[in-house]
Amino acid sequence: MTGVEQRPYRAGFGCFVGRPNAGKSTLTNAIVGTKIAITSNKPQTTRHVIRAVLHRPDSQLVLVDTPGLHRPRTLLGERLNDLVRTTWTEVDVIGLCIPADEPVGRGDRFISGELSELKATVLAVVTKTDLVDKRRLAEQLLAVSELADFAAVVPVSAVSGHQVDTLVDVMTGYLPPSPQLYPDDMLTDEPEQVLVAELIREAALEGVRDELPHSIAVVVEEMIPEGQLMKIYADVYVERPSQKAIVLGHRASRLKEVGTTARKQIEELLGTRVYLDLHVRVAKEWQRDPKQLRKLGF
Numbered sequence: 001m002t003g004v005e006q007r008p009y010r011a012g013f014g015c016f017v018g019r020p021n022a023g024k025s026t027l028t029n030a031i032v033g034t035k036i037a038i039t040s041n042k043p044q045t046t047r048h049v050i051r052a053v054l055h056r057p058d059s060q061l062v063l064v065d066t067p068g069l070h071r072p073r074t075l076l077g078e079r080l081n082d083l084v085r086t087t088w089t090e091v092d093v094i095g096l097c098i099p100a101d102e103p104v105g106r107g108d109r110f111i112s113g114e115l116s117e118l119k120a121t122v123l124a125v126v127t128k129t130d131l132v133d134k135r136r137l138a139e140q141l142l143a144v145s146e147l148a149d150f151a152a153v154v155p156v157s158a159v160s161g162h163q164v165d166t167l168v169d170v171m172t173g174y175l176p177p178s179p180q181l182y183p184d185d186m187l188t189d190e191p192e193q194v195l196v197a198e199l200i201r202e203a204a205l206e207g208v209r210d211e212l213p214h215s216i217a218v219v220v221e222e223m224i225p226e227g228q229l230m231k232i233y234a235d236v237y238v239e240r241p242s243q244k245a246i247v248l249g250h251r252a253s254r255l256k257e258v259g260t261t262a263r264k265q266i267e268e269l270l271g272t273r274v275y276l277d278l279h280v281r282v283a284k285e286w287q288r289d290p291k292q293l294r295k296l297g298f
């Protein structure tokens with residue numbers, strides 16, 4: 001024996017859960033080092049289950065980004081919560097995300113109660129530590145650790161990068177010994193059309209308020225490569241004509257801005273020049289309509 005311990009290769013699934021806006025998607029992106037999930041300061045930004053893969057020489061951590069768990073008010077809300085709960089039963093390690101700058105609340109208690117029933121290892125992640133001072137952080141760590149019997153409590157900032165590697169080390173430690181699950185170069189199994197639609201939705205969420213963020217859905221109808229150019233045709237759905245007017249803006253000026261912002265992001269993602277054609281359409285009350293939900297991919 002040389003005294004050097006041979007560590008087995010580990011691979012498995014992890015996910016972050018927590019209230020809407022807790023910072024789950026931002027943290028997922030920070031860990032894999034690429035923008036895979038879109039983020040915004042509006043609650044309930046994430047609507048799909050997105051897998052993002054972190055490759056290390058001795059491990060593979062597959063992070064499943066899920067929507068925030070919330071009290072559903074629509075059929076869409078119910079579907080999203082179902083997605084979250086299904087994911088919980090399929091992962092090895094779960095990080096319950098609680099922002100450092102908000103008091104531990106009923107929502108957090110409710111979620112941590114549900115998690116205690118699962119077979120996965122549950123740890124607490126105190127997010128957005130860059131927003132508070134040391135004293136406040138210490139208080140929050142204490143409050144969070146009193147919530148449940150967590151395997152660990154890890155403070156982290158996805159924005160400054162503070163402790164992101166530590167969190168990965170801790171999560172990886174709870175993965176089972178296993179062969180590699182995804183090929184070396186695979187960052188996500190999300191189809192390109194969906195990633196593109198999400199980048200458009202992220203741009204469309206910028207600057208809109210109240211109910212409107214929830215009413216926006218985006219579907220990429222076509223992506224046609226033409227030489228060095230990718231032509232993309234996409235529909236932006238809203239629920240009412242009045243919302244369509246807001247999304248368009250005066251003489252379609254707002255939609256133009258959305259298109260410009262999204263196009264830059266898509267060009268970065270695809271590594272080609274992009275021509276982006278956006279149409280705004282009304283799909284009446286789609287969040288409550290099973291047929292329309294299916295059409296929009298839920």
Ligand SMILES: Nc1nc2c(ncn2[C@@H]2O[C@H](COP(=O)(O)OP(=O)(O)OP(=O)(O)O)[C@@H](O)[C@H]2O)c(=O)[nH]1
Binds near residue numbers: 024
């Ligand atoms: N200052 C700071 N802001 C953060 C950090 N992480 C996330 N945020 C911000 O918090 C907001 C919500 O982040 P998201 O990652 O979209 O949150 P989420 O939990 O995925 O939200 P849902 O998908 O709606 O459930 C965004 O405005 C982020 O920029 C952080 O570490 N520091």
Ligand SMILES: [Mg+2]
Binds near residue numbers: 025026045068
């Ligand atoms: Mg999210």
